[in-house]
Amino acid sequence: MRSLLDLTKLADELDMYLHEAVLATDSEATGVSSDEIFDLISSRLKDMRRSAEEASSSNNPCRLVPKTGPLMRAYSEKGGMCGGFILRASAIALEVATYNASMGRIVAAPTAGSCGILPGMLFAWEEFYGKDVADKERKLTEALIVAGAVGEIIANRATLAGAEGGCQAECGAAAAMGSAALAYLQGGSCEAVSNAVALTLKSVLGLVCDPVGGLVESPCIKRNGLLVSVGALAADMAMAGITSLIPADEVIDAMGQIGRSIPPSLRETSRGGLAVTPTAKKLVKGLGTKKR
Amino acid sequence: MPVWDIIGPVMIGPSSSHTAGAVRIGRIVRLCWGGDVRNANIYMRGSFATTGEGHGTDRALLAGLLGYAPDDPEVRNGRELALKSGMNFNFYEEDLECAHPNSVRIEIRDDGGRRMDATAASLGGGAVSLQELDGFEVGVSCLLPVIIIMNRDVHGVVGAVTTYLSSHGINIATMKLHRNSRGGLATMVLELDINESAVRPEEVKKVHDAIVRVISIPGVAL
Structure with missing residues (x-):
């Protein structure tokens, strides 16, 4: 699968839902039946839910970053400016990303470093907007298939590796995938889904990967907790009828091209950016002696 | 890469290359050896050496050598489990110009004098390559038999x-x-x-x- 435009056309031609077009395409490419792929993604959704549940009660510490999930969860119960849905999505994303950093079991979606974003967006949607939806589990699986297709296209046209494309390719891609899933869950057309992807990616272009001490903690965890909001707002923008001037496939190409021109020091090597700030250096020095 | 590889793998964090990939390398090396590993010298190269400890790469490799899968929570206790199993292991850093940036060489021997030497690299997203076995180029992902x-x-x-x-x-x-x-x-x-x-x-x-x-x-x- 190489193009959101082609996928949209295929869905139109065959009068299929978007997720069905994804299953048909992947089935043809791999020889695995559509039903088997659906079941695989359905089991990934279960693993993702379990990781979110385990993450919300985990007390495993990270090496550098203090706990953030419980603070955001408590705050989200009280209100806050961004509204319950965004705050809850952020809390889940922080919890899951923290759980990953502390060697919890997660679903890399698309990567381990960005693993909080999809569960945050999907499970907050489920809690706030999925209550009366018939066959919710099936609907969420379909949304995860749509998200997976967006990831697949990004992998084929650009990259999903921070070492190759910076954080735009990891947390940025995850937010775009989540944005597509939300637009789909909200009943958006194929065009709305594509626009949600384009709008999200356009606002993360150039985001570098500069983790402190080479750990998947700072700034990774908080980026998970923040980018859910960009993806959600882009989905709402697309549902409002706002379109991206540059189509999604071309935005993805731009992301790939930008990724290749990011200097290696800002592509997961921890030799630039936040990783070489005085505070980061001090923290890393402290790590040498502090064993978990 | 089909959708199930994008939404996945299910794994113990924090890093698909440095944790999940490392477990798979350990498993593959164990399968090459064909049984329990009693003595292992593990030579970390590139970023496996520099950021491996923070990513649990050491524990992940040991858990893999013991036969655990990348999504098994016991991966976290790789060191303790290896010690408990009676495995003798040592970690070293190996600085080689030509080595893959995320790679490891594992030397295994038994008490009867049998030895094996395997080199593998982690390619990202949990994918790995078994590069060399006993000095011979192999170059397989081990996704197929x-x-x-x-x-x-x-x-x-x-x-x-x-x-x-x-x-x-x-x-x-x-x-x-x-x-x-x-x-x-x-x-x-x-x-x-x-x-x-x-x-x-x-x-x-x-x-x-x-x-x-x-x-x-x-x-x-x-």
Whole structure:
């Protein structure tokens, strides 16, 4: 699968839902039946839910970053400016990303470093907007298939590796995938889904990967907790009828091209950016002696 | 990469390359060895050496050598489990110009003097490559079942092996041949399109007198 435009056309031609077009395409490419792929993604959704549940009660510490999930969860119960849905999505994303950093079991979606974003967006949607939806589990699986297709296209046209494309390719891609899933869950057309992807990616272009001490903690965890909001707002923008001037496939190409021109020091090597700030250096020095 | 590889793998964090990939490397090396690992010297290269500890790469490799899968929570306790199993292990750093940036060499020996030396690299997203085995280039992802045949370099071995596979209805996906010198030691690396249980290493060994050793590695899913 190489193009959101082609996928949209295929869905139109065959009068299929978007997720069905994804299953048909992947089935043809791999020889695995559509039903088997659906079941695989359905089991990934279960693993993702379990990781979110385990993450919300985990007390495993990270090496550098203090706990953030419980603070955001408590705050989200009280209100806050961004509204319950965004705050809850952020809390889940922080919890899951923290759980990953502390060697919890997660679903890399698309990567381990960005693993909080999809569960945050999907499970907050489920809690706030999925209550009366018939066959919710099936609907969420379909949304995860749509998200997976967006990831697949990004992998084929650009990259999903921070070492190759910076954080735009990891947390940025995850937010775009989540944005597509939300637009789909909200009943958006194929065009709305594509626009949600384009709008999200356009606002993360150039985001570098500069983790402190080479750990998947700072700034990774908080980026998970923040980018859910960009993806959600882009989905709402697309549902409002706002379109991206540059189509999604071309935005993805731009992301790939930008990724290749990011200097290696800002592509997961921890030799630039936040990783070489005085505070980061001090923290890393402290790590040498502090064993978990 | 199909959607299930994008939404996945299910793994113990924090890093698909430095944790999940490291567990898979350990598992693959264990399968090559063909049993419990009693003594292992582990030489970390590139970022496995520099950021490995923070990513639990050491624990992940040990858990893999013990046979655990990348999504098993016991990966976190790799060191303790290895100690408990009686495994003797040492970690070293190895600085090589030509080494892959995320790679490791693992040297295994038993008390009877048998040794094995394997080098593997983590390629990202949990994918790995078994690069070398006992000094011979291998270069397989281990997603498909693999058989590695070591033989004296005489004529007819490739023919005997492929005839055997063909007579058992086994399709060869890829095949690589190497030798250290004319008439010296040669290797054949075959990726197969079948369930590995269909290949019996002891039977393959019998197809030609020049075959010294046959290693069978089942496909190890992401």
